Structure formats: structure tokens, C-alpha cells
Amino acid sequence: xxxxxxxxxxxxxxxxxxxxxxxxxxxxxxxxxxxxxxxxxxxxxxxxxxxxxxxxxxxxxxxxxxxxxxxxxxxxxxxxxxxxxxxxxxxxxxxxxxxxxxxxxxxxxxxxxxxxxxxxxxxxxxxxxxxxxxxxxxxxxxxxxxxxxxxxxxxxxxxxxxxxxxxxxxxxxxxxxxxxxxxxxxxxxxxxxxxxxxxxxxxxxxxxxxxxxxxxxxxxxxxxxxxxxxxxxxxxxxxxxxxxxxxxxxxxxxxxxxxxxxxxxxxxxxxxxxxxxxxxxxxxxxxxxxxxxxxxxxxxxxxxxxxxxxxxxxxxxxxxxxxxxxxxxxxxxxxxxxxxxxxxxxxxxxxxxxxxxxxxxxxxxxxxxxxxxxxxxxxxxxxxxxxxxxxxxxxxxx
Amino acid sequence: xxxxxxxxxxxxxxxxxxxxxxxxxxxxxxxxxxxxxxxxxxxxxxxxxxxxxxxxxxxxxxxxxxxxxxxxxxxxxxxxxxxxxxxxxxxxxxxxxxxxxxxxxxxxxxxxxxxxxxxxxxxxxxxxxxxxxxxxxxxxxxxxxxxxxxxxxxxxxxxxxxxxxxxxxxxxxxxxxxxxxxxxxxxxxxxxxxxxxxxxxxxxxxxxxxxxxxxxxxxxxxxxxxxxxxxxxxxxxxxxxxxxxxxxxxxxxxxxxxxxxxxxxxxxxxxxxxxxxxxxxxxxxxxxxxxxxxxxxxxxxxxxxxxxxxxxxxxxxxxxxxxxxxxxxxxxxxxxxxxxxxxxxxxxxxxxxxxxxxxxxxxxxxxxxxxxxxxxxxxxxxxxxxxxxxxxxxxxxxxxxxxxxxxxxxxxxxxxxxxx
Numbered sequence: 150x151x152x153x154x155x156x157x158x159x160x161x162x163x164x165x166x167x168x169x170x171x172x173x174x175x176x177x178x179x180x181x182x183x184x185x186x187x188x189x190x191x192x193x194x195x196x197x198x199x200x201x202x203x204x205x206x207x208x209x210x211x212x213x214x215x216x217x218x219x220x221x222x223x224x225x226x227x228x229x230x231x232x233x234x235x236x237x238x239x240x241x242x243x244x245x246x247x248x249x250x251x252x253x254x255x256x257x258x259x260x261x262x263x264x265x266x267x268x269x270x271x272x273x274x275x276x277x278x279x280x281x282x283x284x285x286x287x288x289x290x291x292x293x294x295x296x297x298x299x300x301x302x303x304x305x306x307x308x309x310x311x312x313x314x315x316x317x318x319x320x321x322x323x324x325x326x327x328x329x330x331x332x333x334x335x336x337x338x339x340x341x342x343x344x345x346x347x348x349x350x351x352x353x354x355x356x357x358x359x360x361x362x363x364x365x366x367x368x369x370x371x372x373x374x375x376x377x378x379x380x381x382x383x384x385x386x387x388x389x390x391x392x393x394x395x396x397x398x399x400x401x402x403x404x405x406x407x408x409x410x411x412x413x414x415x416x417x418x419x420x421x422x423x424x425x426x427x428x429x430x431x432x433x434x435x436x437x438x439x440x441x442x443x444x445x446x447x448x449x450x451x452x453x454x455x456x457x458x459x460x461x462x463x464x465x466x467x468x469x470x471x472x473x474x475x476x477x478x479x480x481x482x483x484x485x486x487x488x489x490x491x492x493x494x495x496x497x498x499x500x501x502x503x504x505x506x507x508x509x510x511x512x513x514x515x516x517x518x519x520x521x522x523x524x525x526x527x528x529x530x531x532x533x534x535x536x537x538x539x540x541x542x543x544x545x546x547x
Numbered sequence: 548x549x550x551x552x553x554x555x556x557x558x559x560x561x562x563x564x565x566x567x568x569x570x571x572x573x574x575x576x577x578x579x580x581x582x583x584x585x586x587x588x589x590x591x592x593x594x595x596x597x598x599x600x601x602x603x604x605x606x607x608x609x610x611x612x613x614x615x616x617x618x619x620x621x622x623x624x625x626x627x628x629x630x631x632x633x634x635x636x637x638x639x640x641x642x643x644x645x646x647x648x649x650x651x652x653x654x655x656x657x658x659x660x661x662x663x664x665x666x667x668x669x670x671x672x673x674x675x676x677x678x679x680x681x682x683x684x685x686x687x688x689x690x691x692x693x694x695x696x697x698x699x700x701x702x703x704x705x706x707x708x709x710x711x712x713x714x715x716x717x718x719x720x721x722x723x724x725x726x727x728x729x730x731x732x733x734x735x736x737x738x739x740x741x742x743x744x745x746x747x748x749x750x751x752x753x754x755x756x757x758x759x760x761x762x763x764x765x766x767x768x769x770x771x772x773x774x775x776x777x778x779x780x781x782x783x784x785x786x787x788x789x790x791x792x793x794x795x796x797x798x799x800x801x802x803x804x805x806x807x808x809x810x811x812x813x814x815x816x817x818x819x820x821x822x823x824x825x826x827x828x829x830x831x832x833x834x835x836x837x838x839x840x841x842x843x844x845x846x847x848x849x850x851x852x853x854x855x856x857x858x859x860x861x862x863x864x865x866x867x868x869x870x871x872x873x874x875x876x877x878x879x880x881x882x883x884x885x886x887x888x889x890x891x892x893x894x895x896x897x898x899x900x901x902x903x904x905x906x907x908x909x910x911x912x913x914x915x916x917x918x919x920x921x922x923x924x925x926x927x928x929x930x931x932x933x934x935x936x937x938x939x940x941x942x943x944x945x946x947x948x949x950x951x952x953x954x955x956x957x958x959x960x961x962x963x964x965x966x967x
Binding site: 175176177178196198201202203205206210211214215216217218219220221223224255256257259260261262263266288290291292293294295296298311 | 589590591592593595596597598599600601602603604605606607648649651652653655656659682837839863866867869870871873874875876
């Protein structure tokens with residue numbers, strides 16, 4: 150083998166190690182934040198964070214080539230940076246370009262180093278429209294993998310886009326449709342939370358089971374040792390009873406749901422979940438040994454507080470801006486109500502029709518409540534002691 | 548009744564998953580939108596002009612002088628393809644050794660004009676495939692390489708790159724074929740490197756070690772980074788054979804040849820972490836915390852010494868991962884899985900990351916993280932793909948063998964539990 154080709158093979162070797170997980174910094178990003186100006190409806194205020202190492206690569210900031218960029222060097226290049234950057238971003242409103250001008254310079258630290266902050270304003274001819282056009286070309290010629298992460302806060306809304314050399318333009322929509330979609334998705338979520346969150350369902354059913362019945366104590370029943378459930382005569386009182394229960398439950402769980410999601414109230418989930426299990430035991434037990442027969446709504450109201458905290462766990466961890474928070478919280482609550490009403494509407498006519506049968510009074514109310522007690526007792530033990538009951542788990546993994 | 552309840556319960560679980568995903572998506576989108584607000588520090592004005600804000604490559608580094616010179620030439624002759632390809636290679640090379648992924652984008656820029664010509668020149672395709680590969684876009688890289696090699700079957704570099712892509716993804720049959728082509732077109736040295744790597748990954752670490760030993764001292768005409776790479780392969784093979792002293796000696800030699808090499812640093816640090824030599828890891832990586840992979844291993848070592856004291860750095864590492872998520876970059880799912888498992892103690896999330904990673908790459912460390920996370924999350928069935936892989940390929944190594952044993956045991960217990 151001659152010397153030359155051998156050398157070529159060695160040069161070829163260069164590609165071998167690139168297959169290894171070599172990249173260890175993230176690639177180049179810049180962050181643009183635009184906010185509407187509270188004093189002037191034509192103006193957007195911008196903050197653009199651009200990595201110093203990217204600027205140095207594109208236009209050279211390290212004047213003395215010592216490998217260290219100082220604040221002095223960044224300041225000296227302020228105009229050059231602003232010219233370079235602002236020529237590579239366009240903002241349009243209603244088809245008209247809003248000219249950009251620089252207003253200040255600072256430094257920001259990100260996870261991968263120091264960034265120059267270019268403050269600027271965009272002055273549009275008219276009020277900032279709902280739909281903004283963005284065109285972003287920073288570093289398009291020197292780094293195709295660069296990304297501009299753009300966030301716009303205006304009209305009380307937040308919108309964003311991730312742009313780069315391969316995808317330079319975006320329209321961002323600042324008005325309500327997003328919020329409405331969000332609201333709807335949370336309504337849906339709330340509904341399913343009720344229908345499939347078996348414990349909430351059991352609680353509501355336990356409270357509703359006797360709503361078409363009325364308890365007669367032993368004293369009122371000649372010749373009997375103990376009291377019993379007897380059917381109500383008319384639909385109306387049963388209906389009123391159900392409305393009271395559901396309303397009470399709604400009021401109290403809405404209160405704690407809101408408080409918990411807003412972070413005002415926080416209880417350990419073990420306590421909340423155990424409390425929910427306990428509430429089901431009590432509600433179902435009350436159907437077999439009624440302590441409260443006239444004011445079941447009080448039970449609903451009292452335990453509603455703890456169920457609200459349970460609902461909140463589905464929404465927890467959402468660190469939403471105020472507007473989005475209202476939409477999600479409202480939507481979720483509405484969804485929970487819809488889910489609940491649907492259960493009531495399905496349950497009530499059947500219960501009313503069956504109320505005179507032994508099947509309903511014994512099979513549904515007594516046996517059903519007993520089953521509910523058994524299940525919720527297992528839940529209670531599991532949740533309080535943080536254990537899993539082997540056989541129970543096969544039937545009802547929780 | 549119970550069927551109904553179980554049905555409801557399963558539906559509830561499914562739905563809970565969907566809801567969680569929905570909520571996670573909403574939260575992620577919003578966190579992306581508020582990335583600015585989430586930035587750890589607010590903008591500030593430095594007090595002193597002399598304040599150093601950022602270290603950048605310096606011209607005292609010959610590699611930097613080389614790419615600056617080439618970039619200057621390329622600026623003057625932007626239509627010179629050979630120059631553009633050479634510049635791209637130089638950037639990739641620098642990015643690879645420092646671990647600075649920005650240089651992948653910078654390498655793309657000079658070759659970009661030719662990516663739009665039909666047919667794309669083979670040398671451009673191959674360097675482009677190398678960039679894709681470095682960004683862990685292995686499937687795309689393989690397709691481009693195959694297309695290029697169909698047109699230029701004598702391109703040793705292309706075969707070697709393709710072999711490496713296939714090895715990272717555990718496609719050893721294809722890799723073996725690629726190594727044959729690389730040997731035929733590139734000569735003995737390439738043949739040994741390619742086959743040494745392959746043997747080491749397929750249960751023949753002893754043969755690999757012996758084979759690589761033949762080229763360990765390639766003489767003065769072998770570039771230092773090539774020799775360092777061979778040292779890295781030998782260290783891997785020695786580890787698989789359980790010869791830890793030999794492995795350490797190879798890492799040290801490799802790092803002597805290419806000080807600060809990002810890849811060797813990561814591997815050597817992993818080796819030290821397995822032995823809980825935290826002080827050594829800190830001493831090794833302290834100068835290289837700019838690199839995410841080095842910083843991550845440094846944080847592991849700090850947490851090993853003093854979990855409470857490492858809290859700030861764990862937070863800083865979490866922010867680095869969050870910044871990558873914001874841009875939609877998932878190069879480090881394996882690293883992230885390890886971080887989430889060992890430092891955030893969230894085995895379920897870690898397993899999900901390891902499983903996603905498994906869809907992209909199947910190097911020995913990918914096998915290991917899948918086993919570790921499946922065991923930690925008590926979901927031994929999730930380890931099955933890794934167990935099958937080990938069985939199929941014969942992957943060796945004391946740690947991976949022990950983990951596989953545990954996973955098999957857990958799997959057997961789980962199956963017995965099902966039967967009873």
C-alpha cells in the first residue's frame with residue numbers, strides 16, 4: 150500500500166466516532182418574548198435573548214480573541230448585534246410590517262451560558278391585531294439547526310411558536326379560540342373524572358339510593374323490631390331530595406376544588422384519598438343503619454369538601470397563567486357537574502319505578518350498600534396504611 | 548357486577564393515562580410558552596466591563612485556527628464543494644471532541660446549497676448523514692448512506708459510517724456486511740476497527756480485545772484521535788471481560804492522547820461511577836461542566852457523596868433537560884432516563900424515557916438503562932426487549948449480566964404470580 154491512500158483511510162476514520170452520543174450541549178436556541186405595551190396599544194415590547202457564543206460565531210464579539218467574552222466587548226458590539234438581529238425578525242399585523250427598533254441591552258443567563266438581551270419595540274400602524282405574523286431568520290445562513298422560541302403575551306392571551314431556518318414564518322393567534330378549546334377539553338375531562346372515578350360515583354350513588362324511599366323507624370311500625378325503608382308516594386319530594394343532595398355536594402366540592410387548584414389549600418393525597426374512602430363507607434352505612442335520613446344533603450355537603458380535594462389532584466401540577474387557570478378550573482367543574490347530572494338523570498327514573506319492589510329495597514339498597522361498604526373499606530385500609538390487599542387488588546386494582 | 552367494575556376500572560386507568568397525557572401536554576406547551584418566565588435568572592447589567600460572561604473557542608487551539616482558516620477560504624469560494632465538505636467535517640470533528648452540538652448546525656450551513664441539487668453529490672450526502680447520525684437521526688442517516696453507497700460502492704468512509712449506525716441500533720447482521728465492505732475498500736486498519744467494535748458488542752469481547760491490541764500502537768502516522776478511539780474500544784471490551792484495571796488504563800491512555808475528549812470523559816466517568824469513585828469523577832470532570840454529558844456525571848458523583856448538597860446542581864441539570872425539551876430536542880433520552888431514575892427517583896417516568904430511547908438506539912448503555920428502569924419501576928415485562936436483545940446478540944458484561952439475571956427473576960416471579 151502506498152503512503153497516500155493509507156493517509157486517506159485515516160482521514161476517513163474521522164466519521165467513525167460521530168455515531169457515538171457525542172453531542173453534549175443543546176443546539177442553538179434564542180428566546181423572543183413580545184408583550185403588549187400597557188400605555189400604547191400600537192406597541193409591542195420585545196426581549197430577545199441570543200447566546201453570546203452564537204453571536205460570536207456569526208459576527209465576532211471576542212475582539213481580542215482571548216477566548217473570553219467580557220461585558221465591555223458585548224457593549225462595544227451593541228449596535229452591530231442590534232443591526233444583525235433586528236434585520237432578521239419581522240412582525241406584521243394585518244399584513245403591515247411593524248418596524249422594530251432597539252431600546253436597550255442587558256445580559257441573561259440560560260442553562261447553556263450567557264445570552265445578550267436585545268430589548269426592542271415594534272410599532273404598528275394600528276392597534277396590535279389578534280393575529281400576528283412572525284418571520285424569523287436569525288442565523289439562517291450559519292446554523293440550520295438554530296431555533297427561535299417565540300412567546301407573545303397580548304390581549305390577555307399567550308401564544309407561541311418555535312421557528313428556525315427551515316420554518317421561518319408563523320401566524321400566532323392571540324384571541325379566545327384557544328381558551329375555548331381548553332375549556333371544552335377540561336369539561337370533557339371533568340365528565341370522565343366523575344364517570345370513571347369509581348369512588349366519586351359510589352359516593353353519589355350511596356347518597357341517592359334511598360332518595361326514593363323514606364325511613365320509618367321501628368316505633369312508627371307496629372309489630373316490628375326495627376325500622377325499614379318504605380317507598381315515597383310522589384315523585385316531587387324524591388326529586389327535591391335529589392336536587393338538595395346534588396346541589397350541596399356541588400357547592401362544597403367546588404369550594405375545595407378551587408382552593409386546592411389555586412394552591413390555597415393543600416392536604417397530603419393519602420389523607421384526601423382515605424377521607425374519600427371513609428365518606429363512601431359512611432354514606433353507604435347510613436343506608437343500612439340510618440342515622441341521618443332527613444338531611445342526607447348535609448352528608449353530601451360535608452364530604453363534598455374532601456371530594457373536591459380529590460378532584461383537584463387531577464388538575465394539580467398545572468402552573469397556569471390566571472386566564473388559562475380560570476378556563477381549566479371552570480371547565481373541569483362544569484364537566485364534573487354534567488357528569489353528575491347525567492348519573493342522576495339515569496338513576497332517578499329507574500329508582501322511582503322500582504322503589505316499591507323488594508328487589509330495590511333489599512337487593513339494591515341493602516345489598517348494594519353492603520357491597521359498596523366492603524369495597525370502600527378495602528380502599529380505606531389500603532389508603533390509610535399504604536398497603537395493597539392481594540385478593541382485593543385482583544378484583545379492583547387501585 | 549365485578550366484570551363491570553373491572554371494566555370500568557380498566558377504563559378509568561386508561562382514561563387517567565389519557566388525562567395525564569393531556570394535562571402533561573397542556574403543561575408542557577404552557578411551560579414552553581413561558582420558557583422565558585421560567586428562566587432561572589432575570590436579565591441584569593454587569594457591574595464591570597471586565598466581567599467575563601462567556602468562554603468561547605480560542606485561537607490558541609489549533610483546531611479552532613483550522614476551522615477559522617477553512618471558513619475564511621470557504622467564504623471567498625462558496626461554490627467550492629470540496630472546501631465546503633472539508634469545513635463541515637472540521638466543524639463536526641470539533642463539535643464531537645468538545646461535545647458542543649452547536650457545531651452540527653454550523654457544519655450543515657456550508658453543505659446546505661448542495662442538499663437541494665439533484666442528485667446530491669455523494670460526499671455531501673455522506674457528511675450530511677454523519678450530521679444526522681450525530682443528532683441521533685439514525686434511520687434517516689442509514690437511508691442516505693444506503694442511497695449514497697449504491698452510487699459509490701467504493702466509498703470506505705460511507706461503509707464505515709453505515710456500519711456504525713447499524714451497530715448503535717443493534718443491527719449486527721447488516722453491520723457485519725458493512726464491515727466487510729469497509730475492509731474491502733478501506734484496508735486492514737479499518738477492517739480491524741470495524742470488526743473489533745462489532746465483536747465486542749456481540750459476545751466476543753475477548754477476540755475484540757486481542758484484535759484491537761494489534762492496532763493499539765499504530766505508530767506515529769496514526770492521528771492521536773484515531774488511537775484514542777481505539778483505546779476507548781479496548782476499554783469497553785476490557786470492561787465486558789470484567790478486567791477493570793485494564794479498562795481504566797485504556798481510558799487513561801485515550802485521554803492522554805485527546806485530553807478533554809467528551810466521549811471518553813463520559814465513558815470513563817461512567818466506569819468510575821460504577822465503582823462509586825465519586826471523588827475521582829469530580830476531579831476528572833470539574834473543568835468540563837459546560838458539556839451536559841460531563842455535568843450530568845459530575846452531578847451523579849456529587850449526589851453520591853452528599854445528596855443534599857447536590858440539590859442545586861440537580862436542579863440545574865433538570866433545567867438543562869427542560870431547555871432541550873422546550874426546543875423539542877430528544878438526543879439525550881437515555882441520559883434523561885438515568886437522571887430521572889437515579890436523581891429524581893421517578894422510576895415510572897424514567898422507564899417511559901428508556902422505552903422511547905430504545906426505539907431509537909440499542910447500544911449497550913441503552914440495554915442497561917432499559918433493564919435498570921424496568922426493574923426499578925417493578926415492571927419486569929418492560930425489560931423483555933432488552934432480555935431478547937441480549938439473548939440474540941450475546942451482549943456481555945458483568946453489570947448487564949447481573950441486571951438481566953434480576954430482570955429474568957422478576958419476570959419469573961411475575962409470571963408465577965399471574966398463574967396463582
